[in-house]
Amino acid sequence: KLQADYATRLAAHRDAIQLNPKLFARIEALYQRRAALGLGAQEQRLIERQYQQFLRAGAKLDEDGKARMKAINAEMAQLGARFNQNVLAEVNDSAVVVDSVEELKGLDEEQISAAAAAAKARGLDGKYLIALLNTTGQPVLAQLENRALRQRVYEASVARGSRGNAFDNTALVSRVVTLRAERARLLGFATHADFVLKDETAKTQQAVNGMLRQLAPSAVGAARREGAELQAVIDREQAARHQPSFKLAAWDWSFYSEKLRAEKYGFDESQLKPYLEMRNVLENGVFYAAGQLYGLKFKERRDLPVYHPDVLVYDVFNADGSQLAIFLADLYARPSKRGGAWMNAYVDQSGLMNQKPVVANHLNIPKPADGKPTLLTWDEVTTLFHEFGHALHGMFSNVKYPSMAGTKVPRDFVEYPSQVNEMWADWPSVLANYAKHYKTGEPMPRALLDKVLAAKQFNQGFASTEYLSAASLDQRWHSCRWTGSRRPTA
Numbered sequence: 376k377l378q379a380d381y382a383t384r385l386a387a388h389r390d391a392i393q394l395n396p397k398l399f400a401r402i403e404a405l406y407q408r409r410a411a412l413g414l415g416a417q418e419q420r421l422i423e424r425q426y427q428q429f430l431r432a433g434a435k436l437d438e439d440g441k442a443r444m445k446a447i448n449a450e451m452a453q454l455g456a457r458f459n460q461n462v463l464a465e466v467n468d469s470a471v472v473v474d475s476v477e478e479l480k481g482l483d484e485e486q487i488s489a490a491a492a493a494a495k496a497r498g499l500d501g502k503y504l505i506a507l508l509n510t511t512g513q514p515v516l517a518q519l520e521n522r523a524l525r526q527r528v529y530e531a532s533v534a535r536g537s538r539g540n541a542f543d544n545t546a547l548v549s550r551v552v553t554l555r556a557e558r559a560r561l562l563g564f565a566t567h568a569d570f571v572l573k574d575e576t577a578k579t580q581q582a583v584n585g586m587l588r589q590l591a592p593s594a595v596g597a598a599r600r601e602g603a604e605l606q607a608v609i610d611r612e613q614a615a616r617h618q619p620s621f622k623l624a625a626w627d628w629s630f631y632s633e634k635l636r637a638e639k640y641g642f643d644e645s646q647l648k649p650y651l652e653m654r655n656v657l658e659n660g661v662f663y664a665a666g667q668l669y670g671l672k673f674k675e676r677r678d679l680p681v682y683h684p685d686v687l688v689y690d691v692f693n694a695d696g697s698q699l700a701i702f703l704a705d706l707y708a709r710p711s712k713r714g715g716a717w718m719n720a721y722v723d724q725s726g727l728m729n730q731k732p733v734v735a736n737h738l739n740i741p742k743p744a745d746g747k748p749t750l751l752t753w754d755e756v757t758t759l760f761h762e763f764g765h766a767l768h769g770m771f772s773n774v775k776y777p778s779m780a781g782t783k784v785p786r787d788f789v790e791y792p793s794q795v796n797e798m799w800a801d802w803p804s805v806l807a808n809y810a811k812h813y814k815t816g817e818p819m820p821r822a823l824l825d826k827v828l829a830a831k832q833f834n835q836g837f838a839s840t841e842y843l844s845a846a847s848l849d850q851r852w853h854s855c856r857w858t859g860s861r862r863p864t865a
């Protein structure tokens with residue numbers, strides 16, 4: 376409720392600043408004289424950014440244009456808040472209820488007890504609840520042997536947001552795209568994509584579409600070859616059982632990929648998990664790599680108040696012992712939490728304000744039942760390293776103005792530090808430092824470790840196609856031109 380209320384008020388507040396003619400006149404005057412003001416590089420950059428941001432907000436529009444801009448921003452703020460609330464409500468509403476434990480074959484003991492506890496929490500004693508993660512892919516699809524249940528989980532996952540219920544987002548998405556197209560037109564751009572890209576490092580739609588066109592055919596080709604291999608596994612398995620074969624479907628992909636992975640590389644994900652205990656991965660993997668690379672040291676703090684008991688807090692020190700930042704790790708999924716994984720700066724670094732950064736990583740790792748260890752999938756390990764790359768970007772910030780701190784860089788640059796940090800996850804000396812059995816402390820056997828590394832390209836056709844198709848779809852939606860009618864044309 377607060378979000379919906381404040382989203383509109385904050386949008387109006389931003390417009391009151393950025394569409395204020397007197398303020399803009401002052402900024403424009405400074406912008407035009409910037410070369411003669413004897414400014415340092417940071418001040419010069421600040422003026423250029425501020426000027427650009429006012430322009431992009433509509434500072435040069437006439438009175439009618441400004442009024443329309445304010446109305447668009449107010450409506451978009453409302454729609455944005457409703458969209459997020461629908462997504463969250465839908466995640467909780469769309470959990471899959473399972474009647475019998477037999478159907479859960481393939482899940483491990485911890486997952487089954489967590490599913491029973493989740494059902495009980497909703498008053499469904501004796502049943503099982505498979506909570507959906509806020510991503511299209513659902514990790515349990517790799518494990519569930521019951522094909523009909525896999526189909527139910529998959530269909531529940533992809534139907535979210537378009538089920539015609541109270542949380543349906545389809546009309547809302549269409550309206551947002553229309554408003555974005557209209558706003559772009561108002562600001563002199565052909566499409567929303569052009570408006571956004573002007574301020575990114577890619578600059579143009581041609582650059583983005585060219586990159587997508589270059590990558591997509593190879594990715595799709597590789598995914599088709601992977602699909603054929605999976606079909607062969609299905610055919611062979613069904614023949615061995617004297618059962619008719621079936622055509623590989625979307626809900627089969629993860630499940631048979633795991634079988635094929637086991638066949639090709641002699642391991643499956645579940646063999647890895649005991650070596651990937653969460654805190655061990657964080658402290659002896661992620662922090663260790665940052666220590667080796669940048670000399671950082673981490674010390675847990677328990678004296679600071681946190682917004683949830685599961686949040687871990689660390690002081691982060693430079694090699695010389697001076698404090699660099701405070702780092703928060705909020706790693707478990709909760710019903711009230713947004714899906715996915717992200718980094719957040721709660722306090723921006725700023726020389727002007729004499730502030731050191733407070734930076735957090737948020738993940739959605741399923742919380743095990745009480746007393747059970749949190750064992751990560753390889754994907755979650757990679758995500759942890761990835762998000763910590765963003766955290767490093769925030770913590771190493773060394774600027775005067777908070778508006779330029781940390782990750783406040785073009786969106787299409789911001790993934791660079793995180794992608795780089797991901798590569799340390801399987802760096803042999805780093806992996807050897809954290810991949811230890813949670814019970815015995817024994818290191819992950821070298822042979823298993825080598826298999827992990829050898830399997831890195833496995834299923835990459837699918838993984839690349841998955842994100843490239845999402846990127847292409849997004850690009851296509853936002854290439855609509857506003858024609859003055861209610862509907863934009865593609």
Ligand SMILES: [Zn+2]
Pocket residue numbers: 761762765790793
């Ligand atoms: Zn990222």
